[in-house]
C-alpha cells in the first residue's frame with residue numbers, strides 16, 4: 001500500500017493529503033482510521049459520533065464497515081447532507097448508508113439519525129438542526145468532494161447561513177435541486193475530518209483546492225485540520 005503524505009494550508013484550513021495507489025488501499029486505510037477513531041472516542045468518552053458523507057465515493061468503505069468488528073452499541077451516526085426525496089428513493093444518502101452498512105450492524109436504531117429530507121428543505125432542516133443542537137463536538141466527519149468543488153451540499157456560488165447548524169438548499173446544480181446540509185461551522189466542530197476523493201473527474205477541484213482557490217471544501221476548518229484521502233487524482 002502506498003500512502004504519500006503532504007500537508008498544505010489554505011486560508012484557515014490545514015489539509016494533509018494522502019495518495020493511495022489503488023481503490024483497495026484507500027478503502028482499507030479509511031476503514032482502519034474510522035475504526036481507530038471509534039476505539040479512541042469510546043475509550044475516552046464512552047461513545048463515538050460520526051457524520052457520514054453521501055454520494056457514490058464512500059459506498060465501498062461503508063460496505064467494508066458492514067463486516068468489521070466494532071462496539072456498535074456506542075456508535076451515533078449522523079449525515080452531512082441529504083436530498084429532498086422520499087425515504088425509499090435510490091438517491092437518498094440515508095438509504096445508501098442503511099442498505100450497504102447500517103442495517104447490517106448492531107447500532108441501536110435510535111442512534112442512527114437520518115436527515116428527514118422527505119419533509120422538504122425548510123421543515124427538514126429545522127428538524128435536523130434540533131437533532132444536532134444537543135450534540136457536542138463530533139468525533140469524526142466524513143466528507144466527499146463534487147467535481148465542482150462542493151462538499152456536503154455546500155455548492156460554489158451559494159451563500160449559506162453559518163449561524164444555523166443545518167440549512168435548506170435550493171437550486172443545487174447537482175440534482176435534486178432541493179437538499180438539506182449541515183453548515184460549514186457545524187461540520188468543522190469535530191475532532192477529525194476525513195475527505196474521500198477518488199477518480200479523475202475530481203482533478204480540477206483538487207487542483208483548485210491545492211492552489212488556494214476558495215472552493216466550498218476549503219471552508220471546512222476544524223482546529224485539527226483535515227485529512228484528504230485520494231485515489232485516481234494527481235497531487236501536482
Ligand SMILES: O=C1O[C@H](COP(=O)(O)O)[C@@H](O)[C@H](O)[C@H]1O
Nearest residue numbers: 053054055056057144145146152
Ligand atoms: O451530492 C453529493 O455529492 C458529494 C460528492 O458525491 P460523489 O458521488 O462524487 O462521491 C457528496 O459528498 C454529498 O454527500 C452528496 O450529497
